[in-house]
Amino acid sequence: MPGTQRWRNWAGNQTATGFDAVHPEGTDAIAAAVRAAVAAGRRVRPIGSGHSFSAIGRPEHVQLVLDRHAGLVDVTADGLVTVQAGMPLHRLNAELAARGWALTNLGDIDRQTVAGALSTGTHGTGAEFGGLATQLRALELVLADGSVLRCSATEAADVFSAARVGLGALGVLSAVTLQAVPAFALRAEEGPASLTELRADFDAFMTSTDHVEFYWFPHTDRCATKRNTRVPMGEVAPLPRWRAMWDDEVVANAAFGAVVAAGRVAPPLVRPLARVSARALSARTLTDDAHRVFVSRRRVRFREMEYAVPREAAPQVLGELQRAVDASDWRVPFPVEVRVAAADDAPLSTASGRDTAYVAVHVPARSDPGEYFAAFEAIAGAAGGRPHWGKLHGLDAAALAGRYPRFAEFTALRDRLDPAGVFGNAHLDRVLGPVPARTGRS
Ligand SMILES: Cc1cc2nc3c(=O)[nH]c(=O)nc-3n(C[C@H](O)[C@H](O)[C@H](O)COP(=O)(O)OP(=O)(O)OC[C@H]3O[C@@H](n4cnc5c(N)ncnc54)[C@H](O)[C@@H]3O)c2cc1C
Structure with missing residues (x-):
């Protein structure tokens, strides 16, 4: 009997119907739910807040919701x-x-x-x-x-x-x-820069303090930069409440909402409005609890693709993306986000084994990313890019195996721990390959 539940992710681009949802409380209840599903020959998908853009969390038969297992x-x-x-x-x-x-x-x-x-x-x-x-x-x-x-x-x-x-x-x-x-605080210094400058000096800028990122506004050379430096809690000096509200709610969310809405009714407005919103973000400095500085509200819904590329490849990737946007008739209302991370050693981490730059592209939630994402995927792919596992991409297991030296180690472990593919779904079958039992391989 198919179940009766419905699900959609945050962006609304992934949906599912006709499955069962279970809300186990405690590890024993999770284990019992898994055993029951396996005995019935059903696949199990745990889900979190549904903030992934890809179909990685899409349930097929049984969805495990851990909202009662969250203490x-x-x-x-x-x-x-x-x-x-x-x-x-x-x-x-x-x-x-x-x-x-x-x-x-x-x-x-x-x-x-x-x-x-x-x-x-x-x-x-x-x-x-x-x-x-x-x-x-x-x-x-x-x-x-x-x-x-x-x-x-x-x-x-x-x-x-x-x-x-x-x-x-x-x-x-x-x-x-x-x-x-x-606990620590972050001193945030935000201001304008040009993409040309940032590309020319990428490494020096991205390593200039603890947590650096920037947003590039397509159709312009403008960027908004964010440099966050770790300081003791005693230095906390947040913005006045009205200014924080103005920046976060009006400029960052409402202004973007307006560009996206205008783009729906009058697409030719997107480019001029993107230029206006690139200028709207003014310079500011504040110091606050780290988690308040790291995190923002995202009220305007979008779809996202993000690729992790070797850090040294980022200036070239950004240059090619800028050329592709300039040569196209795309209308891109969202900025491109650029971040960095240190190499780590988790086999399927996007930063596995290499210092990494992340480049993320976005379109409004209800629009088709079409050629824009496809072009970016090709540019990032040529640089050995690895897609974020929770964001949109078009790669399959064969392509991903070429981007992760330890891919086969991961899939061998998956095949050993889950030989029947209980924890799979169609998306995981695509990106990891199905378990041998589902393909008839032994
Ligand atoms: C507005 C927005 C901003 C974002 N910002 C960032 C960012 O700054 N950096 C970044 O890297 N990503 C970012 N993301 C992506 C997001 O962090 C990831 O997609 C993340 O997985 C979402 O967490 P979730 O709880 O919603 O997981 P879900 O999307 O619900 O699930 C993700 C995966 O985790 C699995 N899962 C969930 N619970 C369990 C469990 N208990 N055991 C095993 N597997 C489980 C699911 O099966 C699924 O495969 C952003 C997404 C949005 C929508």
């Missing part, structure tokens, strides 16, 4: 924080802040669950800093046979290594332990 388990005196895997990052940030701790680096938003963010390799920016997976110290995984495996660098180390960015393909994360750091 704080423990914070030790040396900052090891253990949470149930369904906890959203914003709650984790608040729990840590209340105890004088913080995560050392975060992405742009905090609506994701800890498990969902880890599973797709979620990252922020910082040449010396890795993504969320690099902060992970231990995890508990419910396997396809319903058993529970605890892993860390010293316990089931091969599984731990791979499951740090596991795509939800190895099992259900039920608890995770992250290394927090003493």
Whole structure:
């Protein structure tokens, strides 16, 4: 009997109907749900906040929603924080802040669950800093046979290594332990720059302080830069409330909303409006709790593709993208986001084995990314780019195997832990290849 549930992701570009949703409470209940699904020959997809743009979390038969498995388990005196895997990052940030701790680096938003963010390799920016997976110290995984495996660098180390960015393909994360750091503040310096300058001086600029990123506005040479420097909590000096509201709600969200809305009714307006919004972001400096500076509200919905390229390739990739936009008749209302991260050693981390630059392109949620994303994918691909696991891309297992030296190590582990492909879906079958049992291979 098909189920009766309906699901859509944040961007609204992925939907599913006719499956069952289960809300287990506690690791035993997760294991029981997995066993029941396996016994019925059904596939299981855990889901977090549904913020992935790709179909990676799309349920086929049974969706495991961990909204009742989302509590704080423990914070030790040396900052090891253990949470149930369904906890959203914003709650984790608040729990840590209340105890004088913080995560050392975060992405742009905090609506994701800890498990969902880890599973797709979620990252922020910082040449010396890795993504969320690099902060992970231990995890508990419910396997396809319903058993529970605890892993860390010293316990089931091969599984731990791979499951740090596991795509939800190895099992259900039920608890995770992250290394927090003493709470700190960030001094944010934001201002304008040109893409020409930033490309010419890319390495020096992106390594000029702890967490650097910029947004380039297509159809212009303008960029908005953000340089965040770690400082002690005593230096906190936030903007007045009205100014923070003006910048975050009016300029960053409402102005973008207006460009996107205008683009729907009168597409020729997109280019001139993009030029206006590129000028609207003025210079400012503020110092606030790190998690408040790292994270913004994203009220205007969009679709996104992001590629991780070797850091040294970023200026060329951006130059080619700018030339492609200038030579096209595309109308791109969203800026291109550029970030960096340190190399790490998780097999399927987008920064695995190389210092990385991230380049992300966006279109309004209801529009077709068409040739724009396809052109960007080709440019990033020529530089050996690796797509973000939670964002849109067109690669399959054969192409991805060529971008990740340890791809086969990951799929061999997946085949061993989940020989029947219980934790797969059509998207994972495409990007990892189906398990041997589903292809008739042995
Ligand atoms: C507005 C916006 C801003 C974003 N900003 C950033 C950013 O700054 N940096 C960045 O890297 N990414 C960013 N992303 C992408 C986002 O971080 C990832 O897509 C992330 O996976 C979403 O988390 P989620 O909880 O919504 O997971 P979901 O999308 O719900 O799930 C993602 C994957 O995790 C799996 N999963 C969920 N729970 C479990 C579990 N318990 N065990 C095993 N697998 C599980 C799912 O099956 C699925 O495969 C952004 C997305 C949006 C919409």
